[in-house]
Amino acid sequence: MPSAYTRLTSRFQRLSRFGHLSAIAGWDMMTMMSPGGSRARGEALAELSVLQHQILTSPETAVDLVQAKQESLSDDEWVNLAEMERAWQQAVILPARLVEAKSVAGSRCENAWRSQRPANDWKGFAENLKEVVYLSRQEAEIRAQNAGVSRYDALLDIYEPGMTSCQLDTIFSDIKSWLPDLLQRVITHQSEQSIQQPQGPFTIENQRHLGLKAMETLGFDFDAGRLDVSAHPFCGGVPQDVRITTRYDQQNFLSALMGVIHETGHARYEQNLPTQWPGQPIALARSTAIHESQSLFFEMQLGRSPAFLARILPEVINHLGVQPALTQQNFIRLAQRVEPGLIRVNADEVSYPAHIILRYEIERALIESEIEVEDIPALWQEKMERLLGMDTTGNYRNGCMQDIHWTDGAFGYFPTYTLGAMYAAQLFQALGRTLPDVEQLIADGDLQPVFIWLQENIWHHGSRFSTRELITRASGEDLNPRWFRQHLESRYLAD
Amino acid sequence: MPSAYTRLTSRFQRLSRFGHLSAIAGWDMMTMMSPGGSRARGEALAELSVLQHQILTSPETAVDLVQAKQESLSDDEWVNLAEMERAWQQAVILPARLVEAKSVAGSRCENAWRSQRPANDWKGFAENLKEVVYLSRQEAEIRAQNAGVSRYDALLDIYEPGMTSCQLDTIFSDIKSWLPDLLQRVITHQSEQSIQQPQGPFTIENQRHLGLKAMETLGFDFDAGRLDVSAHPFCGGVPQDVRITTRYDQQNFLSALMGVIHETGHARYEQNLPTQWPGQPIALARSTAIHESQSLFFEMQLGRSPAFLARILPEVINHLGVQPALTQQNFIRLAQRVEPGLIRVNADEVSYPAHIILRYEIERALIESEIEVEDIPALWQEKMERLLGMDTTGNYRNGCMQDIHWTDGAFGYFPTYTLGAMYAAQLFQALGRTLPDVEQLIADGDLQPVFIWLQENIWHHGSRFSTRELITRASGEDLNPRWFRQHLESRYLAD
Numbered sequence: 007m008p009s010a011y012t013r014l015t016s017r018f019q020r021l022s023r024f025g026h027l028s029a030i031a032g033w034d035m036m037t038m039m040s041p042g043g044s045r046a047r048g049e050a051l052a053e054l055s056v057l058q059h060q061i062l063t064s065p066e067t068a069v070d071l072v073q074a075k076q077e078s079l080s081d082d083e084w085v086n087l088a089e090m091e092r093a094w095q096q097a098v099i100l101p102a103r104l105v106e107a108k109s110v111a112g113s114r115c116e117n118a119w120r121s122q123r124p125a126n127d128w129k130g131f132a133e134n135l136k137e138v139v140y141l142s143r144q145e146a147e148i149r150a151q152n153a154g155v156s157r158y159d160a161l162l163d164i165y166e167p168g169m170t171s172c173q174l175d176t177i178f179s180d181i182k183s184w185l186p187d188l189l190q191r192v193i194t195h196q197s198e199q200s201i202q203q204p205q206g207p208f209t210i211e212n213q214r215h216l217g218l219k220a221m222e223t224l225g226f227d228f229d230a231g232r233l234d235v236s237a238h239p240f241c242g243g244v245p246q247d248v249r250i251t252t253r254y255d256q257q258n259f260l261s262a263l264m265g266v267i268h269e270t271g272h273a274r275y276e277q278n279l280p281t282q283w284p285g286q287p288i289a290l291a292r293s294t295a296i297h298e299s300q301s302l303f304f305e306m307q308l309g310r311s312p313a314f315l316a317r318i319l320p321e322v323i324n325h326l327g328v329q330p331a332l333t334q335q336n337f338i339r340l341a342q343r344v345e346p347g348l349i350r351v352n353a354d355e356v357s358y359p360a361h362i363i364l365r366y367e368i369e370r371a372l373i374e375s376e377i378e379v380e381d382i383p384a385l386w387q388e389k390m391e392r393l394l395g396m397d398t399t400g401n402y403r404n405g406c407m408q409d410i411h412w413t414d415g416a417f418g419y420f421p422t423y424t425l426g427a428m429y430a431a432q433l434f435q436a437l438g439r440t441l442p443d444v445e446q447l448i449a450d451g452d453l454q455p456v457f458i459w460l461q462e463n464i465w466h467h468g469s470r471f472s473t474r475e476l477i478t479r480a481s482g483e484d485l486n487p488r489w490f491r492q493h494l495e496s497r498y499l500a501d
Numbered sequence: 502m503p504s505a506y507t508r509l510t511s512r513f514q515r516l517s518r519f520g521h522l523s524a525i526a527g528w529d530m531m532t533m534m535s536p537g538g539s540r541a542r543g544e545a546l547a548e549l550s551v552l553q554h555q556i557l558t559s560p561e562t563a564v565d566l567v568q569a570k571q572e573s574l575s576d577d578e579w580v581n582l583a584e585m586e587r588a589w590q591q592a593v594i595l596p597a598r599l600v601e602a603k604s605v606a607g608s609r610c611e612n613a614w615r616s617q618r619p620a621n622d623w624k625g626f627a628e629n630l631k632e633v634v635y636l637s638r639q640e641a642e643i644r645a646q647n648a649g650v651s652r653y654d655a656l657l658d659i660y661e662p663g664m665t666s667c668q669l670d671t672i673f674s675d676i677k678s679w680l681p682d683l684l685q686r687v688i689t690h691q692s693e694q695s696i697q698q699p700q701g702p703f704t705i706e707n708q709r710h711l712g713l714k715a716m717e718t719l720g721f722d723f724d725a726g727r728l729d730v731s732a733h734p735f736c737g738g739v740p741q742d743v744r745i746t747t748r749y750d751q752q753n754f755l756s757a758l759m760g761v762i763h764e765t766g767h768a769r770y771e772q773n774l775p776t777q778w779p780g781q782p783i784a785l786a787r788s789t790a791i792h793e794s795q796s797l798f799f800e801m802q803l804g805r806s807p808a809f810l811a812r813i814l815p816e817v818i819n820h821l822g823v824q825p826a827l828t829q830q831n832f833i834r835l836a837q838r839v840e841p842g843l844i845r846v847n848a849d850e851v852s853y854p855a856h857i858i859l860r861y862e863i864e865r866a867l868i869e870s871e872i873e874v875e876d877i878p879a880l881w882q883e884k885m886e887r888l889l890g891m892d893t894t895g896n897y898r899n900g901c902m903q904d905i906h907w908t909d910g911a912f913g914y915f916p917t918y919t920l921g922a923m924y925a926a927q928l929f930q931a932l933g934r935t936l937p938d939v940e941q942l943i944a945d946g947d948l949q950p951v952f953i954w955l956q957e958n959i960w961h962h963g964s965r966f967s968t969r970e971l972i973t974r975a976s977g978e979d980l981n982p983r984w985f986r987q988h989l990e991s992r993y994l995a996d
Binding site for chain 1: 515518519521522523525526529533534535536537538540541542544545546548549552722723724725726727738739741742
């Protein structure tokens, strides 16, 4: 008779195999699927998610979770057990009916969004979104009552265990206190610099090969993953086969290149998660914000640093051809250009937090029933005006319809982007204390010591430590927004 | 309380949703997956197939099948119930231990075959194959005892319900009586014609666009499917999202083009299956041979007909460029070239049946324990010599090791290729009685009446009728090999 803990590990391995199929079918939906397949795919994925929910919330799981606590377990097994219990807890409180309804409504909303967004069809989109919000509030209410927290905090905890809106409010109000001013100073500073735009078109094929070269430089394992195209770049698949995507703009090669570098950060985290616990929660990435810290470490700390840009420039020229805009100085200016815009995913790292704070404030109010779906456009308009000085009236496509997140009810996710940016800055700062010559290493293309540091401090730990413990072990302190501010000031105002 | 029949339809719809995920993950494995993903993918798909088997063979299914027979059902529901029972019967009859042993032995044999075939390692291959044959005989024995038929007939019935080796013997001995002579006459006839080979290379991109154009001409619904590349061409996915593949030879564009036309035949059948019974067995394609009849209808009856070839030639020139070999007469000669060879998948339609008859005779004797694995090479050699006049001594790689089918125990599958060819000829003949001007329609590119006929006579019926009834309703008689012979004679000896 296997122990309760052993039974649990078998069950979680089985769940992980179903998760594998769900990840691949989900990736396929965004990259390969014909439009006609969407309904059947939605139903198939919903059926699978019901099954996963059933396995996770079966009475046997509950009994085994209790029983396993009586067994003699190693430290890692205790951690794994706690992660199992957390997953079980997250799942068991939702009725299967709600899980399925959310999945179906989310698929419908997301698929319609793919054509509604280009058509600027806010009315059509709002119809579907209302259903998603309605179901997300139900979910939040159930979770909130169980955890004794607010509705929004209950959703936030899914992506960022331990984080609260109270903490976020503190951090974000700090950022709001200096960001608009910093932004203005950077813009003024940069307005004194001349900058030359590269002349496209740059073919997709050439950009793709440049992206693959960057992935290679950054250590992506092509035996365990691939690069494709999707409307909204993401990192999907499974650790043994990581699927990253980008999208190409023939006039602007930097957008796809930096997107690829960003997703490569996610990918390397996945590809380097611990392998000694196959299919177990302890082997998963720590949290959404830590995941984002890796992509932003790659894109912002490494990718847009002068040393890395100088290093990659010959490859850019090699793939896209010589042109006046591709001098080292101008290339760095292009990659570090700060220019507030409407689109979050195109935003520079200085204005990015404004996009997040705006979404955070809206989604929190939405989940707490302080506002309704109809109120979103006006609030969006007002906050964009205030935070970035931009007008989005009537421009739903590039306003509140620009992101995929809300379409399938991922409320509570947005804050993790800016948390990730702050963790990334803090980790890079800590790395610099271990490797004082890090800039020289990057300039020499000797990135291995950087990857080893990330592997030892982040990747190989999976979910062995809490976010707080992980970040404290790696950097000597809990999340401290000062490193992010210092990074922005030194990068954008120093010279 | 839903009726037993309703419970069964829900269960089969659920199975069909899991089948959807299995189909997409299977397609991905052959077209997209990184090598590093293969082990995890194998485990995930095996986990899913265990689940599907459990659902199908659950005690509730057995009880509901009995109970549903007492309920008041429509004609279609009776048919669907019979198909459900057939699927259940096929699954429940094998002990789980045998299913697993077969799966393990099949995987081992197939994986080793991938390197043993290029190495011409018959001895190594035979070792693994013996185990597969041993287990397949056990499977056949269990099925045979249950159905009261011979061992081989029990396996044949999996792919071609209702077909027997007695019928096959009659048909194949008929073919054997005229095929070698016909083949000789065709070769003599064609040796008097001059033929010019096209000069490659033809880029994959150009060939791909030509293939897409052919798919469009043949009515492929791009809203419900796509074209990709795999080592061995196939048609996969689900009816709402059909995935066909091809492979490109830069020197020989006809191979990929005809492959695409072939798979488009499979695809249109899938895309036009009935939609009023979602997820039910009655809505599935009738059988493997009927599926093959559709691909061969597209490739052989339509695709290699002079009228179609003349129609598609301007597109070929448009995509691949003008060259001397691309005159109408020479293009037709290229597409209709008869040249016996060692490899089944490269065979022309005149010599193809010889490849099948040879395999049928060997696999039948093998399953009936009349011969052993060691006897295969000598028999292969003798039959190749007799049927096609070719010597394969010592050439296992391009002899008895060339196909994947036996590696995982798919005995009983091969005959469906030639049954498909005969059904295709018979259907085209029947179509000609309804549309006497069919050649003119093809020449004019007005294929819609042809597709409507196929839709009304084959596609829309799904599994509503037995193969015999389907073919009799469509053509006025049961399978009659004379139409295939007449097709070959009139195409290859008329001018």
